[in-house]
Amino acid sequence: MPEYRLKLTEDEIEESQQRTLDELHAFIQQMDGRSLAVVTLDEEQSALWDQDGDIDYQDIYGRQIINQISDGITETLMIRNHEGLPLALGMINGEAGWQGIGVDKRLRFEIATMFQNDETEFQ
Numbered sequence: 001m002p003e004y005r006l007k008l009t010e011d012e013i014e015e016s017q018q019r020t021l022d023e024l025h026a027f028i029q030q031m032d033g034r035s036l037a038v039v040t041l042d043e044e045q046s047a048l049w050d051q052d053g054d055i056d057y058q059d060i061y062g063r064q065i066i067n068q069i070s071d072g073i074t075e076t077l078m079i080r081n082h083e084g085l086p087l088a089l090g091m092i093n094g095e096a097g098w099q100g101i102g103v104d105k106r107l108r109f110e111i112a113t114m115f116q117n118d119e120t121e122f123q
Contacts, residue, residue, distance in 0.1 A: 020104060024089070024111055027101050031091050034075035039065050046081035050105065058102065062088065066098050078115070086111045 041049060041061070048057040062079070069077060077090040077100075085108040090100035103111050 017107065021107060021110065024101060024103065024107065025114065027089055027091075028111075028114055031076040031089065034091065035073055036076045036078065037069040037074045038078045038080060039069070040080045040084065041082060041087070043082040046083070046087075049081065049087055058088065062090070062100060066090070070098075081108075084112065085109060086115065 045057075045061065048055075049061060051057060065077065065079060075092045077088075077098075078086050079088045079090075081087050086103045087108070088100050088102050089111075090098050093099045
């Protein structure tokens, strides 16, 4: 059977990235004004977070972090890599509990820039 490769144009790639950025921006807006926990992974954890394989480190670390920060006060979460770039965002969503959204590698700097408007959140 012949192998086919999907060919995306630059416009399609930009459009997809813009949709993802819009989705992340909307998520960030919902986080605004709510108590935030910022968790920074060490270098090894950061590498494992981005690793594809049999073990889903994003799920494992995410669950551990949620368990540690669930104090009845914290409503939002940012997980950062060892360089300070956001890997995932989360927030309590009513009765549904925590919901999260991952930040694609290519968009991490832009999302970090969105958060730098309130530098105190990173301290």
